[in-house]
Amino acid sequence: MNIEEIRKVASPNVQIASQSHESKKLNLVAPEKSCDFSYAIKNDFPILKNQNIAYLDNGATTQKPVQVINAINEFYKKYNANPHRGAYRLSVEATEAYENTRAKVAKFINAKNAQEIIFSKNATESLNLLAYSYGMENLKKDDEIVISIMEHHSNLVPWQKVTKAIGAKLKYMYINNEFEISDKEIEEKITNKTKIVGITHVSNALGTINDVKKIIKYAHKKGAIVIVDASQSIPHMRIDVQDLDADFLIFSGHKMLAPLGVGVLYGKRELLNKMTPFLMGGDMIEYVYEQDTTFASLPNKFEAGTQNAEGVIGLGSAIDYIENLGYDTIQQIEKEVVDYAIDELSKLDYLELYVTPNRENHSSVISFNMKGVHPHDIASILDSNGVCVRSGNHCAQPLMRYLGIDSTCRASFNFYNTKEDVDRLINALNKAYNMFKKYIERN
Numbered sequence: 001m002n003i004e005e006i007r008k009v010a011s012p013n014v015q016i017a018s019q020s021h022e023s024k025k026l027n028l029v030a031p032e033k034s035c036d037f038s039y040a041i042k043n044d045f046p047i048l049k050n051q052n053i054a055y056l057d058n059g060a061t062t063q064k065p066v067q068v069i070n071a072i073n074e075f076y077k078k079y080n081a082n083p084h085r086g087a088y089r090l091s092v093e094a095t096e097a098y099e100n101t102r103a104k105v106a107k108f109i110n111a112k113n114a115q116e117i118i119f120s121k122n123a124t125e126s127l128n129l130l131a132y133s134y135g136m137e138n139l140k141k142d143d144e145i146v147i148s149i150m151e152h153h154s155n156l157v158p159w160q161k162v163t164k165a166i167g168a169k170l171k172y173m174y175i176n177n178e179f180e181i182s183d184k185e186i187e188e189k190i191t192n193k194t195k196i197v198g199i200t201h202v203s204n205a206l207g208t209i210n211d212v213k214k215i216i217k218y219a220h221k222k223g224a225i226v227i228v229d230a231s232q233s234i235p236h237m238r239i240d241v242q243d244l245d246a247d248f249l250i251f252s253g254h255k256m257l258a259p260l261g262v263g264v265l266y267g268k269r270e271l272l273n274k275m276t277p278f279l280m281g282g283d284m285i286e287y288v289y290e291q292d293t294t295f296a297s298l299p300n301k302f303e304a305g306t307q308n309a310e311g312v313i314g315l316g317s318a319i320d321y322i323e324n325l326g327y328d329t330i331q332q333i334e335k336e337v338v339d340y341a342i343d344e345l346s347k348l349d350y351l352e353l354y355v356t357p358n359r360e361n362h363s364s365v366i367s368f369n370m371k372g373v374h375p376h377d378i379a380s381i382l383d384s385n386g387v388c389v390r391s392g393n394h395c396a397q398p399l400m401r402y403l404g405i406d407s408t409c410r411a412s413f414n415f416y417n418t419k420e421d422v423d424r425l426i427n428a429l430n431k432a433y434n435m436f437k438k439y440i441e442r443n
């Protein structure tokens, strides 16, 4: 979306300052009708522009703007080669683009150094790397790992594996009736025995924003390191790893406009330096002898084999897109649309909502159930009305069990969603309710 296009759709209340800034940053000042922006922004997303759908499954993956698609196209058309593998021009260009993105990611999350950024396949691989290269090597029998009950399986199953192998304990911080982790719970569960705390910044099933800064401060007092799963927060809010003082922070690119198949692991350099590699093979070595190997320095020692260069380059372009739009604008748009969605969904007395009442602690995910009807049935009816939502346990089975349910419908929003998308969701839900009404009343 260029400035002229935004100008055409922006409300008169929105002032847009044209600039000759290199990054073509859009200076969007206090949009009072932020939905207008979302309508304009949708034009950047070919799937949203060309298909008559309300895409509300952004927690699973986001749609990709044309800028990201073009960046990938350009890579293959103009400088496709294996980064770090050749001295010829194409490989040098591919290496530069790959490494420039590493520096861009470092800046994006305010890491001290680009060497602290490791590219992986996804959030899951980043977490497995930590489980094997940090967990397996630093834990002893009877040590404790503390995670929350709202973790995605990717930040849970690897820790089961580690604790079982070592004879350590896996403990959970549970949520209260407001779907939040209380201070009391944090202080009861994180003790001097805790060596690792794994916490999701935003719950993918509930949308609760956890106060990770507070958890990190408390865990550090007890001598534990903290791993933050930022998969569901980084698309919606600025992450500053130094301000958080996170020891490790991970996320997937595909939930923040980048292509599938690229993830990030941030780690404090002193911790990453002490860890041994997770995957063995090409490019993570220094010298290889018949019986022994010395490893490359950071970040290469954690990037074995040919990397997903197109994914990394696409991630760089996704970061540009987010930075150009700006988190302030993103939050303004999303708050307006998500608040509207919660208000409208709350009016439907046949629905049960799983949303914290503290709106400032709630992000862009809304889980709900229609009493007496399976979420998969609801999701299929919504789909036949052009509304895409996720249904299931959201890779959070322990959380579902804790809530006494086995699944929910989940509408998850991004900055390109509009109030019109919410209206389509509400209309489709009303249709579904009318179909099931007799059945619900009978039961």
Ligand SMILES: Cc1ncc(COP(=O)(O)O)c(C=O)c1O
Binding pocket: 059, 060, 122, 123, 124, 125, 152, 154, 155, 200, 202, 203, 204, 229, 231, 232, 252
């Ligand atoms: C909070 C959270 N953590 C981790 C993951 C795993 O991400 P990926 O499947 O990209 O590895 C997800 C995916 O939904 C998630 O929501």
